[in-house]
Amino acid sequence: MCIRDSLNRAKPSQHKKTVAILGAGIAGCTAAAALHKRGYKVTVIDRHRTAGQEASGNSQAIIYPKLSVRDQPLPRVNLAALMLASRYYKPFWDAGYGEQCGVLVVPENAKVQQDFIAISERFSHQDSLVQMLDNAGLCALSGIKMSSELGLFFPQLGWLPPAQICQQLLQRDSIPLLSADIKQLKQSDGNWQLLDDKNQLTIEAETLVIANAYGCGQFEQTNFLPVTQLRGQISLLSTSEASIGLKTVICGEGYITPAQNSTHNCGATYNKGLFTTALREEDHCANIEQMSATDNGLGTALGPQNTASMDGRANYRCTTKDYLPIVGPVPYVPLFLEDYDALRRDARKLIPTLGSYRPNLYVHCGMGSRGLCYAPLTAEILAADIAGEVPPLERELRLAMHPARFLIRDLKKKRI
């Protein structure tokens, strides 16, 4: 049996009925909905009393498309994710949450422009997914006098208010949200116990899903996962006479949304190694500069902005080096390394074992900059794993997001 086969099937398939999900961001709430749909009794736990208060708390987040014609897991996962996301969020858009206004992506440089041409040729028969526009088309669709020569338009995407989506997902299915700051996870008598900052038991459940983003690093069961806490800031730009008519999301170096309450959400910065949620004026300036770099005409339409009194929001992404999310069962690291030890000597060796996993423990994190796009798909993968169903995505892509992939890579490269 090859390693990839083994990993794909390395999941406990008992149909446990109670599930605790740690984290009420978009990862936790989509997972809760996917498990509720399958008949599980789900409880979500978060240190905030309301869902969507950390990374999933911006007032306007976009479904960001990242396609490529290259046959690699990242663009293939992205394609699958955005196709599902546009269907998943449709009822929310129809109910007035956010806007399915389409997303325009303009190339950042000549190489990306060539890629866009290749993408438009590859998807030339799928106008409902993506269309290539010339400058006249860009101006007509955006409502702004843009200067880019061409761009890709994704008519079925748009923006959403992620906190409201998180709250709606829980409310819709009457999924309870418990408020507690969880410090320790323990297994006792076959149940997972979640202990708070006073060492009090908050809840116990047969199955536990860790969906607390970069916070997975605080638990001994998941601290092997190589995730990074990466700060980002969005800026609320004032509308101008020319920008108020913006009809679609525009992405390139940065992104900007159509106006809501006389402001545009514009983002976002990437501040490695910076740990503060206080707003920084230099980040507002960087976001505004990104708009002009995205499209000079867009920068002109926005006009001068007062960064000194500008509002915005800063929080942290949970990123992975391969830009793919992490979803699936949690390996029991000491035994898993023994199971796959032969890879240290021969990276191509086929390992005839499933590997060792923590019973009924799963992780759903690493959403990076695309949580809104990834979460509906990865939540389905997670719920299918827990329910012992056939994965809703082909094996190669499923394994590209598997929590054990980092251990396997490190063993093959003799890093551990």
Ligand SMILES: Cc1cc2nc3c(=O)[nH]c(=O)nc-3n(C[C@H](O)[C@H](O)[C@H](O)COP(=O)(O)OP(=O)(O)OC[C@H]3O[C@@H](n4cnc5c(N)ncnc54)[C@H](O)[C@@H]3O)c2cc1C
């Ligand atoms: C500035 C910025 C702009 C962004 N723009 C976009 C965008 O336009 N489109 C997009 O798709 N993505 C965007 N992202 C990324 C997106 O926000 C994330 O991918 C997504 O929100 C991650 O969701 P999550 O549920 O994994 O994490 P979170 O939303 O952070 O949820 C994790 C939850 O776990 C809880 N928690 C953590 N530890 C504990 C604990 N010990 N006990 C109890 N509770 C705990 C937290 O309170 C939190 O509610 C942006 C990110 C930033 C920072």
